[in-house]
Amino acid sequence: MEKKSHFHFRYPPNLHELDLATLVSMYRERGMPKKAKVGEYFACSATHRMVKNAKWWFGLYYSQNAWDKLLTKGSEGYPLTETELNILGLVFDAGDKAVNRDYVEENCGTISKLIYMIINDLKEFGFLTIEDNDRLLITPRGEKALQGITKRIYDKKFTPEMLLVNQEQGPAPKMEHARKKKDDEQASLF
Template identity: 60%
Template sequence: MMQKRSEFHFRYPPNIHELDLATMVSMYRSRGEPRKASPGQYFACSITQELMKEAKWWFGVYYSQSTWDNMLTKGSEGYPLTDIELNVLGSVYITEDEPPHREYVEKNSGVTDKLAYLIVNDLRSFGFLDEDDSGFIRITPRGEKALNGIARRIYEKRFLPEMLRSYTPEDEPKIEQAQKSDDSQKSLF
């Protein structure tokens, strides 16, 4: 896997798998919602540490509106992309000749099946992925823009297969070298 160059992007909590399904769905659905602090209380932006009365909410973490806007990536159309969405979009992108099945994409996302299911549904409803009646998924042109946007944010370059969590060097195409024939010509020099 390629070395990350920036941590300035949205991330799911590392222990999100511990949540029950109802809590996970609720938290996932309310990410990005504006929250108002109770009277006499304040929120602190997790990046700038500035105190504020209103903030955007992300799985228990708060961001100022300007920080939230800056964390959104080019081509995301306002969708808060993480490295997990990069895995989902990227795994579909690299198998374009033969679209992968939804189950494969969810299994290789890097999160629990339940959360992966929600993410794939959202990416579909946002127009980044298309799914046929048999469950095979293709990336859309909008999805490619979103994929390259999050890849640039995290790795500072366009998407490459090495950015995928499931990437292994064996995935690289092999370039065969021509073999010298045994009856090589004698040098005249």
């Protein structure tokens, strides 16, 4: 499915290189206001303008205005990415059947340590509920958040084709197998 916009939050692709303590710290610090030291400035990642005050996102800085524009409808201030789209979408796509947390962690396209934290935050924001046996259900607030991020990225309402698990990865690579020669064709080493 073709994306219509790339103007949304994104997690760095190399998060797997971070140790757990660093990952947790960076995740918890996202969106925190930062003030530049005296005589220094931050460059806004969206506008490329120099600013004294910014919000931090995994090493990137955004002016408050740019940050507000990156937030999507229905997100209630929560910075949504394609990862959250996949989490909420997998749960939404299951309908009345609850989806197991392990299944969601395996099919969202990033490391499970990050997914674990995101699911907990989505629960705290009221976008998901978690049953006793780690089964996830989407709430009406979660549905609004899902529709907001899909509208931003795809300019459409959510469809299962938007999920990473349903996107074609291209043809599987073909492996050629070496043919074994007959014994009489094999040269003797002795």
